[in-house]
Amino acid sequence: MGRLVAAHGAAGALACVRAGRWPGEFAAAERARAGRRESDLERRLESWRARLPLVDPGRDLAATERAGARVVVPGDPGWPTQLDDLGDARPLILWLRGDAEFRFACLRSVAIVGSRACTAYGAQVAADFAGTLSERGWTVVSGGAYxxxxAAHRGALSGGAPTVCVLACGVDVPYPAGHTHLFDAIRADGVLVSESPPGARPARTRFLVRNRVIAALSRGTLVVEAAIRSGALNTAAHAADLSRHVAAVPGPVTSELSAGCHRLLRESAATCVTTPEELIELIGEMGGDLAPVRRAPTLPLDTLSPEARRVLDALPARGGAGPATIAIAAGLPLTDALAHLGHLSAIGQARQTPQGWRRRPTPPP
Amino acid sequence: MGRLVAAHGAAGALACVRAGRWPGEFAAAERARAGRRESDLERRLESWRARLPLVDPGRDLAATERAGARVVVPGDPGWPTQLDDLGDARPLILWLRGDAEFRFACLRSVAIVGSRACTAYGAQVAADFAGTLSERGWTVVSGGAYxxxxAAHRGALSGGAPTVCVLACGVDVPYPAGHTHLFDAIRADGVLVSESPPGARPARTRFLVRNRVIAALSRGTLVVEAAIRSGALNTAAHAADLSRHVAAVPGPVTSELSAGCHRLLRESAATCVTTPEELIELIGEMGGDLAPVRRAPTLPLDTLSPEARRVLDALPARGGAGPATIAIAAGLPLTDALAHLGHLSAIGQARQTPQGWRRRPTPPP
Structure with missing residues (x-):
């Protein structure tokens, strides 16, 4: 259908379906392209034609107005052109409901997706990431599910940037019902998006085709928690197909809900991401959004020379030892050992007691 | 010292240190090699010479006998030749204490290392991995720390294969003291190993040089939990330097004790491993030890044709619909729709009720 509309326009495509006849050249190209038999093509046209009685654009537009929604189509100034990367699978139309400027909001956007039956850990990580990303001006895109x-939408709402919720039902259908208040909040600060007209109920196939829109809208997709069988992995696969970044948050190996993330990491299909900063480095401007490398704190011992370290090792942990004994144990001349003992004492690593020198009690590394 | 012993033998090296004179050619080679100044070389020799009064091989051998220990040196039939990969840093001698045949035990061995201050999660994962590896005939090598x-040693003991504990102190020194019983158990079923003579106390530098022995003995090193500053990362770095496999277990990103593992994964310095089988696939024989790919269970819906799936989607969740309505919604001829309804009913996905056909209640994916 995407190719038919691209070749003959929406009105032309509708006329073909009504007439029950493929344009000759188009049918020939389709047969050559997919190796399809004539009967397959006829069947496809027949199935579209059977749905015609259900189509009522006037009703859809009236429902759109009633819901306070609007539509964008490819070519509109408000159309996010990154969706064109979907090629033939580009949506033909999108319904929008909410106060945010959709195209602008998606310029710096990242998808955060994962399991509905997530753990408290997953929900916390999703909300933390979304909150920080939103504070830094990134739009969080997700699917509005439990x-x-x-958690991602809620975190995003707390951060101040708009959040985009791509639904598998109409933008006026509160599915799941428990998220009715969340959808209200998203409409106020972000936008609800759907490929289906107002009133459309959620259906299995709509969830899967919806996922490609989430992936295509965003610069990258972060999978926070996903079982091996998970719609989030489907979104990640779409993102990879579209040459978008894919990232995954690791979790306990004892959690089935992190198994999908770990499979992405094992198959090098995703980058391991543990902080929002690392995600921004991945999806952000080259060189402009680098995450700080996590470093260990510098301890005083790090600055010791190898000889001073040997003197430290030669110090007894209990009792005490004289400088000569220490110098021999460290394999150093007495004068050098004395100098190092002074330095170690100054940084609090050695102590002079009536019994002699000893180490400040710390466990070995 | 490794190069001096390699060039002149242990007795020759001792004679050089006693005399306080480098062999002329050797000193020239060292200067050329490391760009060292004459004074550095003299200083090095002086520091070794200062330690001579502490050296008493007769006392060490008597202590070895008292402890029921034995020694192996390079070239012995019992020497694990994989240690030769350490080159100049190869140990000059190892003390062994325990009933297992050391060289044989290390032929199929894997190091499991991590933080002393681990979490319950880390301890459980380490013990689980070690237990399974041991059951499959793999020797677990670790450092005997808290x-x-x-946890790795204990898990390995439960599995039946010997476990190898490489200590930073003498093989007769129970450090840490809380592991005294564990060391007894390791001696009975495995072997305690040390580069230091009996009686040697644990010292900072000994822990770091010990880590290279753990890495070199094993086919690969698994880091279970490690903070950013951790001796386990030092062992992993040695393993990488030796072209051994490095693997890391992911954990919660909220845990500082998994941060070291995640850094290894982010820097592609380690393979993400979530089950013992995946670890065995990594370190095992090429093609002989493949881990099963984790797959989702196959649901009846997976086997549906696209048309049957459309019929399923056309079914209402509540009430019921007649076959003609369903055929139109699915975009299929009535006869085809009826055939699919029969199949869906047979696999329990559709139900015929007095109100018409409806879906078996399941949530969308």
């Missing part, structure tokens, strides 16, 4: 999606 | 090391 679990990770909901 | 935390991950101890």
């Amino acid at each position: 679990g990770i999606d909901g | 935390g991950i090391d101890g």
